[in-house]
Amino acid sequence: MEERRVAVVTGGSRGIGRAVVQRLAASGHRVFFNHFDRDDAAQRETEALAPGALGFSVNVADAAAVKSFFEAVEKEAGRLDVLVNNAGITRDGFLVRMKEEDWDAVVDVDLKGVFLCMKSAARIMMKRHWGRIVNVASVVGQAGNAAQANYAAAKAGVIGLTRAAARELAPRFITVNAVAPGFIETDMTAALPENARDSIVAQTPLKRMGTAFEVAAAVEFLAGDDAAFITGQVLSVNGGLHM
Amino acid sequence: MSIEERVKKIIVEKLGVEPDEVVPHARFIEDLKLDSLHIIELVMTMEDEFETEISDAEAEKIKTVQDAIDYIRNHT
Numbered sequence: 001m002e003e004r005r006v007a008v009v010t011g012g013s014r015g016i017g018r019a020v021v022q023r024l025a026a027s028g029h030r031v032f033f034n035h036f037d038r039d040d041a042a043q044r045e046t047e048a049l050a051p052g053a054l055g056f057s058v059n060v061a062d063a064a065a066v067k068s069f070f071e072a073v074e075k076e077a078g079r080l081d082v083l084v085n086n087a088g089i090t091r092d093g094f095l096v097r098m099k100e101e102d103w104d105a106v107v108d109v110d111l112k113g114v115f116l117c118m119k120s121a122a123r124i125m126m127k128r129h130w131g132r133i134v135n136v137a138s139v140v141g142q143a144g145n146a147a148q149a150n151y152a153a154a155k156a157g158v159i160g161l162t163r164a165a166a167r168e169l170a171p172r173f174i175t176v177n178a179v180a181p182g183f184i185e186t187d188m189t190a191a192l193p194e195n196a197r198d199s200i201v202a203q204t205p206l207k208r209m210g211t212a213f214e215v216a217a218a219v220e221f222l223a224g225d226d227a228a229f230i231t232g233q234v235l236s237v238n239g240g241l242h243m
Numbered sequence: 244m245s246i247e248e249r250v251k252k253i254i255v256e257k258l259g260v261e262p263d264e265v266v267p268h269a270r271f272i273e274d275l276k277l278d279s280l281h282i283i284e285l286v287m288t289m290e291d292e293f294e295t296e297i298s299d300a301e302a303e304k305i306k307t308v309q310d311a312i313d314y315i316r317n318h319t
Contacts (some may be wrong), residue, residue: 123287126280126284126287127257127284168280171278171280173281
């Protein structure tokens with residue numbers, strides 16, 4: 001069996017996920033991550049930045065694919081200590097014009113994907129009576145945001161899921177927490193129009209966007225030994241945007 | 244190893260019950276002081292060990308050591 005702690009990070013090839021992969025690899029974890037990009041260029045870049053980390057193409061919304069991914073990790077490493085559910089997508093649009101497929105796509109990846117990964121991971125963690133699950137929610141799930149009804153609903157759902165799982169898994173010493181990033185410099189927010197970015201920065205008490213590494217630092221804390229007495233919580237990393 | 248021995252081994256090793264307490268009529272919750280998560284672990288481990296799938300409805304009927312043994316006897 002692998003001697004180091006083993007971590008799975010979903011959506012690990014870019015953005016916040018990549019920073020989490022880097023931090024967990026640097027703090028001595030053996031890291032497996034997935035992505036669902038069209039090509040694996042970002043996966044290879046992440047692997048180069050986080051030596052020892054291994055990437056796979058897996059759609060977190062596909063129950064069978066998720067099941068085999070976790071079975072492969074357990075077979076390879078013999079254990080699973082940390083799960084970071086970070087994979088997420090957006091399909092923005094005003095509610096009155098939002099297409100059903102845009103709703104379904106976001107809820108499938110951002111909410112159902114978290115459920116599927118937690119289900120597989122918890123089964124492995126329960127055997128060793130130790131585990132850390134950290135879900136990446138969003139300030140949008142806490143405060144709402146125009147044109148993001150699907151994303152807000154999915155991320156608020158992640159927070160509810162986090163709390164339910166925290167209660168269920170506490171008897172096996174598995175903690176389940178969420179981080180709720182505000183606006184972070186990633187590919188996802190780079191897609192926002194310039195005026196939207198300016199307006200967000202103006203509303204943020206710390207007057208800037210956050211970095212992926214600042215979110216990853218919170219994830220790393222919740223995934224470590226020092227956070228043993230913290231479960232069912234949402235840690236906001238948002239520059240004060242929402243309090 | 245017989246089905247009975249394999250089921251008892253799971254209860255001792257996975258659920259941490261003393262071997263001499265694992266008698267056929269012992270009830271998991273009331274007698275062996277296990278919780279509902281233990282029952283789920285037992286069911287998941289039996290599914291893996293005996294390569295079978297136990298539905299939630301069937302799992303709810305497994306209340307004693309003998310129930311667990313009987314389930315496997317009748318379904319594998």
